Amino acid sequence: MPENNLSSPSIPRPQVLTEKALATLERFSRIEAVSGIALLIAAIAALVWANSSFADSYEHLWHTKITIGFGDASVSQSLHFFVNDGLMTIFFLVVGAEIRHEIHDGALASLKMALLPMGAALGGVLVPALIYIAINHGTEASDGWAIPTATDIAFAVGVLALLGKSISGGVRVLLLSLAIIDDIVAILIIAAFYTSSLDYMGIAIASGGMLMILMFQRMGIGKMAPYVLPGAIIWYGLLKTGVHPTLAGVILGLLSPVRSMPMTERPLDIIQRNFQELLDRFSNDRLDQSVTKPLKEILQAQREILSPVQRIQATLHPWVAFGIMPLFALANAGVSFAGADLANALSQHVFIAVMLALVLGKPIGVIFASYLLVKLKWCELPTGVSWSGIVLVGLLAGIGFTMSIFIASLAFDDAALLDASKLSVLCASGAAAVLGLSWGWIRRLPKREQ
Numbered sequence: 001m002p003e004n005n006l007s008s009p010s011i012p013r014p015q016v017l018t019e020k021a022l023a024t025l026e027r028f029s030r031i032e033a034v035s036g037i038a039l040l041i042a043a044i045a046a047l048v049w050a051n052s053s054f055a056d057s058y059e060h061l062w063h064t065k066i067t068i069g070f071g072d073a074s075v076s077q078s079l080h081f082f083v084n085d086g087l088m089t090i091f092f093l094v095v096g097a098e099i100r101h102e103i104h105d106g107a108l109a110s111l112k113m114a115l116l117p118m119g120a121a122l123g124g125v126l127v128p129a130l131i132y133i134a135i136n137h138g139t140e141a142s143d144g145w146a147i148p149t150a151t152d153i154a155f156a157v158g159v160l161a162l163l164g165k166s167i168s169g170g171v172r173v174l175l176l177s178l179a180i181i182d183d184i185v186a187i188l189i190i191a192a193f194y195t196s197s198l199d200y201m202g203i204a205i206a207s208g209g210m211l212m213i214l215m216f217q218r219m220g221i222g223k224m225a226p227y228v229l230p231g232a233i234i235w236y237g238l239l240k241t242g243v244h245p246t247l248a249g250v251i252l253g254l255l256s257p258v259r260s261m262p263m264t265e266r267p268l269d270i271i272q273r274n275f276q277e278l279l280d281r282f283s284n285d286r287l288d289q290s291v292t293k294p295l296k297e298i299l300q301a302q303r304e305i306l307s308p309v310q311r312i313q314a315t316l317h318p319w320v321a322f323g324i325m326p327l328f329a330l331a332n333a334g335v336s337f338a339g340a341d342l343a344n345a346l347s348q349h350v351f352i353a354v355m356l357a358l359v360l361g362k363p364i365g366v367i368f369a370s371y372l373l374v375k376l377k378w379c380e381l382p383t384g385v386s387w388s389g390i391v392l393v394g395l396l397a398g399i400g401f402t403m404s405i406f407i408a409s410l411a412f413d414d415a416a417l418l419d420a421s422k423l424s425v426l427c428a429s430g431a432a433a434v435l436g437l438s439w440g441w442i443r444r445l446p447k448r449e450q
Helices: 013-029 032-050 055-062 079-105 111-136 140-149 153-162 169-193 200-218 225-241 247-255 267-283 289-304 308-332 345-375 387-396 401-411 415-443 445-449
Strands: 065-070 073-078
Touching: 032 055, 032 153, 032 308, 032 401, 055 079, 073 079, 079 169, 079 225, 079 247, 079 308, 079 401, 111 140, 111 169, 111 345, 111 387, 140 169, 140 345, 140 401, 140 415, 153 169, 153 387, 153 401, 153 415, 169 247, 169 387, 169 401, 200 225, 200 247, 225 247, 267 289, 308 401, 345 387, 345 415, 387 415, 401 415
Parallel strands: none
Antiparallel strands: 065 073
């Protein structure tokens, strides 16, 4: 057969080395502890930067104005705005997709499965909120009551992963479920308590974006790119409404189908049939434009093997874990120790309240609620989870990094209170991580839970 473009030339060594490096990087990115470490490094870098001789450059960078325009229409906001209100929408999209997946086929798929993590999460929300309110009731700082209610999924699961495979899978599933429910509660809190007066024109715009998504789905549009337009419409509508625009990501995630697009054949059958057709064409050396049809069908079938919810998580999770969340930490964790002004009584109260609420309130709420539910025989401990495991989950639930700082930025306009709350979240999350690791190592959980 004459030589054609299907011949296999030797692969250049630089290409081989590049492919190996990318494969190693991909394996590395799938290690859950690594995303937590990336988040921690970004937070430490922000703290060091904000308290160094280059502190002015830190403030200047995040307040740099960025203008995006088309014709006469333009949006001019700070880089900090585009990180917190723009890129974090993608973070919330992944959160929304995770919630949708868990509701359909996960820990939240049935009331019996969800009761323990739901109860533990609610206990871990109520007790910290009550501790905070008890310390700051009647003061300007009372608006920050929701700061210690959230658990950071990436950081908490990353810390748990540091304990190794010895920790039972049941503990990990319980922590993940609790953190996801925490996120649901945090989203509801943001929508209900940190929203200004509603602009009904914004509601109409956001509703139009949601209808467009449903229309696209009915039309069988399976690619992610076309959904950027209705997603942007929802984002703008929520911004105009007064609801925090990042919740557009949650809406997109919850509207994502949990089943693949309907097809006349199973995706694997389509791939097999078209693959055989391509083999026949290649063997007969009949290479022309007609091969584009089977190639297109293979690509479409390959895409539909996973549901949209699964594709969102698989595609965006690495970008969120190693790009958006560390960037958010870099933009928000840069607290100036001088600016926090802990000599101020109100700032002290905020600092102490958040510390106590996360480090003590979270585990107390999680453990007490779990004990009450089991004692009342409403549910049982999952397979492989002992009370030592519940304590570990409670301690790690006190890691409230990303969402806690996010809520703090919504709760406080006063720079001193905002800095005090951010510093307290950082200290409390670090303390919770150390306590969780210490408990996991000392108690030797795997030997008791296998």
